[in-house]
Amino acid sequence: MILASGFFEDLFRGVLQGTPPGAVYALIALGFVLTYKTSGVFNLAFGAQAYISAAMYFKVHSVWGWPKWAALLVSVFVLAPLVGLVLERAIFRHLRTASAVSKLVVTIGLSVALPEIFNWAARFSAVAGRQITGIVPDGAGVYYDPFGIYRFNRDELAMMAVALAGTLLLAALFRFTMMGLSMRAVVESPRMTELSGVNANRVSAFAWALSSTFAGMAGVLIAPRFNSLSSGDYFTLVIIAVAAAATGLLISLPRALLGGLGLGWFIAVFNTFLPGLADDHTWLRPFQENLTPSLPFVVLFAILVLWRAVGRQREASDPLAGVDPPPPALAALERHPKLTMFTRLFGVFFVTVVGLVVWFRADVLWMSLVTKAVIIALIYLSVTVITGMGGQISLCQGTFAAIGGFTVFQMADRFNMSVLAAALIGAALAAVVGALLSLPVLRLGGVWLAIATLAFAFFFDAVMVKFSWVGGGSTALLTGTQVPRPLIGPIDFASDRAFLVLAVVALVVVSVVVIQLREGTIGRTLAALRGSEVAAASIGISAARARIVAFAVSAAIAGLGGALLAMHQQNVNYALNFAPIVALFWLVVVVALGSRTVEGAIQAGAAFALFEPLILQGELLGWIVRGEERLPEFFPLSGNWRLILFGLMAMQFARHPEGLVEHGKRRSATRINGWLEAREARA
Amino acid sequence: MTRVLEASGMSVAFAGIRALDNVSVSVAAAERVGLIGPNGAGKTTLFNCLLGILRPDAGRVLLNSVDVGGWPAHRRARAGMGRTFQRVELFADTTVREHLLIAERIRNGTGAFWKDLIGRGRPTPDEVAACDEVLELLGIAELAAKPVESLSLGQSRLVEVGRALMTGPQVLLLDEPSSGLDRDETRALATTLRSVQDTRGYAVLLVEHDVSLVADFTERTYVLDSGVLIAEGSTADVLADPAVRRAYLGSFEVT
Numbered sequence: 001m002i003l004a005s006g007f008f009e010d011l012f013r014g015v016l017q018g019t020p021p022g023a024v025y026a027l028i029a030l031g032f033v034l035t036y037k038t039s040g041v042f043n044l045a046f047g048a049q050a051y052i053s054a055a056m057y058f059k060v061h062s063v064w065g066w067p068k069w070a071a072l073l074v075s076v077f078v079l080a081p082l083v084g085l086v087l088e089r090a091i092f093r094h095l096r097t098a099s100a101v102s103k104l105v106v107t108i109g110l111s112v113a114l115p116e117i118f119n120w121a122a123r124f125s126a127v128a129g130r131q132i133t134g135i136v137p138d139g140a141g142v143y144y145d146p147f148g149i150y151r152f153n154r155d156e157l158a159m160m161a162v163a164l165a166g167t168l169l170l171a172a173l174f175r176f177t178m179m180g181l182s183m184r185a186v187v188e189s190p191r192m193t194e195l196s197g198v199n200a201n202r203v204s205a206f207a208w209a210l211s212s213t214f215a216g217m218a219g220v221l222i223a224p225r226f227n228s229l230s231s232g233d234y235f236t237l238v239i240i241a242v243a244a245a246a247t248g249l250l251i252s253l254p255r256a257l258l259g260g261l262g263l264g265w266f267i268a269v270f271n272t273f274l275p276g277l278a279d280d281h282t283w284l285r286p287f288q289e290n291l292t293p294s295l296p297f298v299v300l301f302a303i304l305v306l307w308r309a310v311g312r313q314r315e316a317s318d319p320l321a322g323v324d325p326p327p328p329a330l331a332a333l334e335r336h337p338k339l340t341m342f343t344r345l346f347g348v349f350f351v352t353v354v355g356l357v358v359w360f361r362a363d364v365l366w367m368s369l370v371t372k373a374v375i376i377a378l379i380y381l382s383v384t385v386i387t388g389m390g391g392q393i394s395l396c397q398g399t400f401a402a403i404g405g406f407t408v409f410q411m412a413d414r415f416n417m418s419v420l421a422a423a424l425i426g427a428a429l430a431a432v433v434g435a436l437l438s439l440p441v442l443r444l445g446g447v448w449l450a451i452a453t454l455a456f457a458f459f460f461d462a463v464m465v466k467f468s469w470v471g472g473g474s475t476a477l478l479t480g481t482q483v484p485r486p487l488i489g490p491i492d493f494a495s496d497r498a499f500l501v502l503a504v505v506a507l508v509v510v511s512v513v514v515i516q517l518r519e520g521t522i523g524r525t526l527a528a529l530r531g532s533e534v535a536a537a538s539i540g541i542s543a544a545r546a547r548i549v550a551f552a553v554s555a556a557i558a559g560l561g562g563a564l565l566a567m568h569q570q571n572v573n574y575a576l577n578f579a580p581i582v583a584l585f586w587l588v589v590v591v592a593l594g595s596r597t598v599e600g601a602i603q604a605g606a607a608f609a610l611f612e613p614l615i616l617q618g619e620l621l622g623w624i625v626r627g628e629e630r631l632p633e634f635f636p637l638s639g640n641w642r643l644i645l646f647g648l649m650a651m652q653f654a655r656h657p658e659g660l661v662e663h664g665k666r667r668s669a670t671r672i673n674g675w676l677e678a679r680e681a682r683a
Numbered sequence: 684m685t686r687v688l689e690a691s692g693m694s695v696a697f698a699g700i701r702a703l704d705n706v707s708v709s710v711a712a713a714e715r716v717g718l719i720g721p722n723g724a725g726k727t728t729l730f731n732c733l734l735g736i737l738r739p740d741a742g743r744v745l746l747n748s749v750d751v752g753g754w755p756a757h758r759r760a761r762a763g764m765g766r767t768f769q770r771v772e773l774f775a776d777t778t779v780r781e782h783l784l785i786a787e788r789i790r791n792g793t794g795a796f797w798k799d800l801i802g803r804g805r806p807t808p809d810e811v812a813a814c815d816e817v818l819e820l821l822g823i824a825e826l827a828a829k830p831v832e833s834l835s836l837g838q839s840r841l842v843e844v845g846r847a848l849m850t851g852p853q854v855l856l857l858d859e860p861s862s863g864l865d866r867d868e869t870r871a872l873a874t875t876l877r878s879v880q881d882t883r884g885y886a887v888l889l890v891e892h893d894v895s896l897v898a899d900f901t902e903r904t905y906v907l908d909s910g911v912l913i914a915e916g917s918t919a920d921v922l923a924d925p926a927v928r929r930a931y932l933g934s935f936e937v938t
Contacts, residue, residue: 520804531774
């Protein structure tokens with residue numbers, strides 16, 4: 001191909017080929033920018049909103065057999081704005097003055113929960129191979145070839161037309177209408193806008209309905225490109241769109257359009273020329289094979305890290321924010337000594353009982369589940385360090401854990417090394433990667449830091465895992481990434497009980513380390529930085545140094561946990577355990593339950609691993625009513641309820657950043673404190 | 684007289700507008716110096732340049748005769764520049780004593796990471812004693828265990844001063860400490876600041892809007908107007924200067 005035609009013809013073909021996917025990216029980027037511009041929300045749930053409309057369109061058109069125009073009307077112009085209105089009314093209206101990071105966490109929770117809620121409510125499940133048909137008649141079958149080198153089909157033309165029309169519509173809205181002006185004003189300061197006689201709630205509701213319609217439109221238009229509908233694909237698309245939107249600093253619509261198209265062109269041209277180059281230079285081949293799918297993530301990471309304007313962009317601050325009550329302070333609670341004694345005793349009692357039950361009564365399955373819970377809790381301590389102590393959202397903890405798991409696999413596979421030694425090496429390696437990653441991304445801070453770590457996670461997922469020296473390459477596809485259990489002298493941890501003890505010991509050691517760090521210099525330094533960065537600098541604290549340490553420690557803990565999980569399952573199981581989407585759910589669980597304390601991480605680990613078998617499948621209730629046959633009929637519940645419940649719980653993050661369990665604990669502690677003190681006063 | 688802090692030829696332009704034009708100020712050891720000027724005179728800009736939060740387009744900053752022009756804020760803090768904030772900046776979620784303890788630890792430089800790991804990172808009795816001494820000096824010893832969220836604005840200002848004192852400053856830069864305080868509170872603050880400064884003997888550069896506090900507290904004063912130094916000298920002389928009254932007090936009466 002490259003030999004037969006000239007360079008410029010190839011280039012032109014690449015650009016033409018890249019235009020339709022570019023228009024797709026642009027369309028999502030536009031909707032994303034619209035949400036950000038009008039609500040200040042970095043809406044990672046945008047993909048979930050798009051997914052809902054696409055799924056509804058499929059249901060109405062393909063399952064119910066309604067005509068296309070009716071399906072489009074129902075899914076894009078009725079359901080989508082409705083979803084937007086509900087989200088605004090129920091959630092985001094109350095979060096206007098919350099920090100950008102807590103809004104981000106809320107949207108992550110939504111992106112997990114929304115598709116599952118829809119699937120459950122509409123009894124929808126994706127069928128592989130049953131593609132969605134486009135909105136124009138015979139969209140995939142009729143071709144046009146205006147330049148004689150690339151043929152566009154009708155679906156592609158529709159995408160390009162809608163992207164262009166959408167940009168023009170939005171630009172006109174912002175430039176010429178009162179509503180557009182009000183929308184921009186509400187983001188800056190809803191209070192001030194209301195003072196000038198605009199109903200901020202109505203404006204914000206309109207903005208959400210509009211942006212949600214955009215999400216729905218994009219979702220339906222893009223659907224024919226996928227084999228089957230999956231919310232994961234839509235989430236990935238949003239990450240790509242963020243790269244396009246970032247080129248306009250999230251506020252410029254024309255730049256978002258150009259960014260999307262540019263990304264499409266770049267990828268297509270890259271694909272046109274790299275194969276030819278790789279034929280001449282063999283060292284390029286592994287990159288050619290692996291880099292292409294990750295190109296958007298590399299571009300996103302590069303934009304965030306290299307473009308200095310991104311880091312400097314400040315959060316819009318509401319001059320009248322002080323009108324709203326400040327978020328509740330997590331004032332250090334002075335517990336009554338009796339209460340402390342009681343809770344400690346109860347804790348010891350509870351752990352002992354659970355330990356005894358597991359040790360003597362648990363079968364193989366439950367032993368394995370409990371061990372998994374212990375190891376996941378250990379991994380979650382890494383979130384306690386980076387998010388609870390450091391105040392930063394990292395979305396690549398799964399990647400750090402995977403580095404630990406893969407290190408054990410490689411060391412054992414190649415050098416027959418002791419897996420415990422390999423686990424320590426894995427933790428050290430993860431720490432090094434974490435420290436190196438933190439160097440470029442720390443400058444960003446806040447939401448951008450979270451997105452950069454997410455881009456890194458997707459990059460690792462798309463490229464690194466496929467290298468034979470990381471994920472085992474193609475041989476791993478056949479034989480799996482097998483990891484043996486450790487063996488210390490006479491103790492063989494192939495026994496599940498012995499391994500559970502090992503996992504518990506590791507958890508205790510890491511918990512003690514985390515508590516020491518929190519009480520020590522680094523923990524108090526990070527607390528100072530969390531409180532006020534300028535004030536921390538004024539007493540000589542170097543923010544960069546403290547945060548590099550936090551990243552490295554957090555990565556090391558995740559790496560160690562990943563290594564243990566690989567040993568436990570005797571396989572790394574990357575896609576199941578450590579993929580970016582899984583790690584996203586980890587974050588949601590931990591912040592929902594409590595990222596500030598060690599107990600919070602342990603409870604989150606137990607919830608992640610045990611909630612589904614224990615509660616949803618009715619084991620616990622069955623044990624209480626003595627006999628599974630007496631359970632109500634709706635048991636066992638679908639495991640998807642886990643995603644819905646924890647996703648919805650993450651929404652509380654903005655109001656209770658300490659986590660729900662911690663919040664409840666503090667409230668009841670205050671109450672009991674008062675009761676004990678009143679009783680003493682009487683005595 | 685040895686100069687602790689000496690800034691010369693400071694110039695800053697924002698988008699073509701001269702915020703500072705060839706401004707030079709200096710503070711001698713144990714001296715109390717004021718810096719006044721109407722809104723938009725460039726006080727905050729100069730303050731930020733001295734502290735390393737803003738890089739000036741031209742000019743040098745010497746701290747104990749060492750050029751600190753290229754140093755970031757935290758390094759200047761370690762070298763002896765303490766500061767407080769106009770809008771109180773405290774560490775949420777911690778107690779008053781903890782504010783001072785972390786500053787003390789950073790000053791000592793004894794917070795190695797491995798010590799945290801083996802459980803040697805908690806505050807030592809010596810550190811607690813040093814913090815309590817400063818709290819005593821500021822007259823807020825009874826607040827030591829209180830979370831900072833429960834403090835009044837005046838108390839918060841004192842905590843900021845205490846935190847800055849723990850860094851062992853040679854020069855303390857106070858950013859409008861009277862803002863938000865009423866007349867009595869301001870007077871009480873001035874009394875405390877003076878007595879603490881007498882004991883500890885550091886130099887002070889006070890950026891202030893409230894002329895009475897400057898008149899009360901400082902020996903020498905600089906006056907900025909539209910980015911230019913229009914007067915300097917002993918506080919009494921400067922405040923009596925008709926040019927200063929026109930530029931500064933005039934605008935004060937209007938608002």
